[in-house]
Amino acid sequence: MSVAVQSKKDISRLEDYLEAIYNLNEEKGYVSAADISERLAVKPPTVSNMVRNLADKGYLDHTKYRGMRLTPLGEKIARSVIKRHKVISELITMLGVDNQTAYIDTEGIEHHVHPSTLRRFEKLAEYLRGNPQTLKAIREFMEE
Ligand code: ZN
Numbered sequence: 001m002s003v004a005v006q007s008k009k010d011i012s013r014l015e016d017y018l019e020a021i022y023n024l025n026e027e028k029g030y031v032s033a034a035d036i037s038e039r040l041a042v043k044p045p046t047v048s049n050m051v052r053n054l055a056d057k058g059y060l061d062h063t064k065y066r067g068m069r070l071t072p073l074g075e076k077i078a079r080s081v082i083k084r085h086k087v088i089s090e091l092i093t094m095l096g097v098d099n100q101t102a103y104i105d106t107e108g109i110e111h112h113v114h115p116s117t118l119r120r121f122e123k124l125a126e127y128l129r130g131n132p133q134t135l136k137a138i139r140e141f142m143e144e
Contacts, residue, residue: 012111015081016040017050018059021070022078030067084110084118091125096139 006014020039024031033047040047055062059074070078089106093099113121128135 008112013050014054014059015077015111016107017054018070018074018078019081019085021060021068022075022082025069031069032067081110084113087118087122087125088113091121091128094125094128094135096142 017036017040020036021031024035024039028035033044033051036042036051037044037047042050051060051062051068054060054074055068058071059077060068060070062068085106088109089102092105093102097105128138
């Protein structure tokens with residue numbers, strides 16, 4: 001009975017935390033519960049519970065005075081989410097979606113995109129990057 005099946009929503013939430021912790025650590029060199037609370041717009045007690053939960057499940061190490069660090073498992077998942085985030089964000093921004101909408105949509109799509117779809121997004125972004133005339137034509141068509 002110890003292996004709990006995680007719902008899609010639980011996985012999204014887990015990925016959001018690991019992504020935020022990884023990014024905050026890159027930006028600041030350490031991560032506090034207050035930082036996570038601010039980044040994810042979640043109340044501090046909720047963050048404390050989740051951090052304990054992530055530590056219990058082996059995604060991060062948490063010591064009271066040294067903050068928290070992702071374990072290799074936590075880091076692996078964080079990198080995967082961040083990769084998805086980067087690809088989706090780049091592609092939809094190229095297509096002319098404004099930055100704020102691109103951010104909100106990327107945060108949603110990144111949890112649900114299938115690897116094969118992501119690969120296609122990545123290839124498309126790569127193609128458009130290398131073919132600015134085509135990108136320009138697409139953008140003009142979209143803005144008609
Ligand atoms: Zn993201």
